[in-house]
Amino acid sequence: MQRAEVVIVGGGIVGASIAYHLTAAGCKGVLIVEREKHQGKGSTGKSMGGVRAQFATPVNIQMSQYSIAFYAGFEERIGHPSGYRGQGYLFLATAESHLAYLRSNQELQKRLGVQDVRMVTTDEVRKSYPQLRTDDVLGASFCPTDGFVDPYSAMTGFTQWALEHGAQIWRDTEVTGINIQSGRISGVETSKGEVSTRVVVNAAGAWAAEVAKFAGIDLPVQPLRRMLVPTEPFDGFPHTAPMIIDMSTGFHFRPEGRGFLLAWNDPEETPGFKTEFDPAFIEKILVHAADRVPCFENVAVNPKRAWAGLYEMTPDHHAILGPVPEPEGLFLANGFSGHGVMHAPATGKIVSDLILRGTTELIDASALGFGRFQTGKLLHETALL
Numbered sequence: 206m207q208r209a210e211v212v213i214v215g216g217g218i219v220g221a222s223i224a225y226h227l228t229a230a231g232c233k234g235v236l237i238v239e240r241e242k243h244q245g246k247g248s249t250g251k252s253m254g255g256v257r258a259q260f261a262t263p264v265n266i267q268m269s270q271y272s273i274a275f276y277a278g279f280e281e282r283i284g285h286p287s288g289y290r291g292q293g294y295l296f297l298a299t300a301e302s303h304l305a306y307l308r309s310n311q312e313l314q315k316r317l318g319v320q321d322v323r324m325v326t327t328d329e330v331r332k333s334y335p336q337l338r339t340d341d342v343l344g345a346s347f348c349p350t351d352g353f354v355d356p357y358s359a360m361t362g363f364t365q366w367a368l369e370h371g372a373q374i375w376r377d378t379e380v381t382g383i384n385i386q387s388g389r390i391s392g393v394e395t396s397k398g399e400v401s402t403r404v405v406v407n408a409a410g411a412w413a414a415e416v417a418k419f420a421g422i423d424l425p426v427q428p429l430r431r432m433l434v435p436t437e438p439f440d441g442f443p444h445t446a447p448m449i450i451d452m453s454t455g456f457h458f459r460p461e462g463r464g465f466l467l468a469w470n471d472p473e474e475t476p477g478f479k480t481e482f483d484p485a486f487i488e489k490i491l492v493h494a495a496d497r498v499p500c501f502e503n504v505a506v507n508p509k510r511a512w513a514g515l516y517e518m519t520p521d522h523h524a525i526l527g528p529v530p531e532p533e534g535l536f537l538a539n540g541f542s543g544h545g546v547m548h549a550p551a552t553g554k555i556v557s558d559l560i561l562r563g564t565t566e567l568i569d570a571s572a573l574g575f576g577r578f579q580t581g582k583l584l585h586e587t588a589l590l
């Protein structure tokens with residue numbers, strides 16, 4: 206029988222980052238088990254790649270701070286590009302309540318050390334981006350170190366580094382069961398046979414609840430479809446623009462290649478493993494796009510290039526990280542609620558710390574523990590996209 210120190214279920218960006226951080230911390234014998242032939246077929250390859258520290262809760266801000274700095278120095282550390290571009294996130298407020306919300310979030314962000322985040326006047330917005338309709342914009346919030354990464358490239362970099370330093374990956378291999386003896390993990394069943402191990406990390410993205418069930422855990426993570434629409438090449442808006450978020454509708458967009466990537470979270474979407482792109486979405490999103498960016502009225506999009514993927518939602522829109530009370534040896538890295546790319550570096554560090562040392566200095570890990578669903582101490586992140 207094969208043996209591993211740690212088995213990571215799922216080889217997306219989260220599993221890859223955990224493998225990197227464990228290996229870099231000296232753990233020998235890390236094995237990633239990924240059911241697809243190629244990594245990135247889950248949510249990682251579908252992501253918009255946005256990274257931001259503009260959140261409303263301390264843990265999310267702290268995880269972004271670690272992660273954004275990590276992505277900025279990724280190539281130097283790992284020898285592979287993350288594709289980080291610090292073009293910023295610009296939240297456009299169209300109500301006094303939005304402004305108050307952005308200001309109070311900024312106070313917290315600054316207190317935690319996000320130095321460059323600042324309020325921007327409507328005039329400044331208008332001067333920088335005259336293409337935006339700003340008649341109802343009351344102000345904005347901007348953080349220049351927010352931006353974008355290439356999720357596939359970062360996942361590949363994490364994986365390659367870990368493999369070159371002793372970790373292993375089994376692709377095209379499904380984890381089908383978790384073995385427990387006397388209340389502690391003893392191994393995993395896979396489509397290629399059993400692996401003996403004392404530590405299993407659930408990094409199965411939107412499928413995490415299915416994996417948790419193998420160990421008798423009822424994990425509150427639900428899949429929710431999100432759709433993205435890339436435009437054809439378009440030069441009517443600057444390609445140096447940040448991610449721009451219209452707070453009145455939730456419509457947001459960013460430059461991508463020679464065109465733009467358009468996003469909007471349809472409030473009518475319901476949970477489920479739906480990964481088909483719905484062509485009717487194009488008309489809905491283009492209405493919001495043209496409303497905020499009138500020159501997008503005639504932008505060309507090709508429905509064949511649009512795609513859908515899954516967010517992995519938790520009841521309080523925060524990740525669930527760390528050990529479960531029982532079985533001993535099962536660790537969770539789940540429920541990123543649409544922030545798994547930007548929080549992957551921090552997650553790798555936190556989960557690796559918790560496995561190897563039982564504690565972490567990066568965040569108050571108890572805040573994100575599975576136990577919060579028993580005690581009812583939920584957190585509430587409202588800065589969702």
Ligand SMILES: Cc1cc2nc3c(=O)[nH]c(=O)nc-3n(C[C@H](O)[C@H](O)[C@H](O)COP(=O)(O)OP(=O)(O)OC[C@H]3O[C@@H](n4cnc5c(N)ncnc54)[C@H](O)[C@@H]3O)c2cc1C
Pocket residue numbers: 214215216217218219220238239240241244245246247248249250251252253254255256378379380381408409410411412416431432433513514515516517538541542543544545546547548
């Ligand atoms: C349209 C869209 C836009 C997004 N935009 C952003 C963004 O701008 N910024 C951001 O930070 N996040 C964004 N996200 C969210 C982000 O993509 C996810 O949070 C992140 O990719 C989660 O990574 P993961 O490794 O946990 O999951 P995944 O990438 O889904 O990886 C999980 C892996 O587990 C494997 N697996 C599952 N079950 C088993 C099993 N039983 N055995 C073996 N393998 C198994 C799957 O095959 C999969 O490869 C977006 C998501 C979508 C869909």
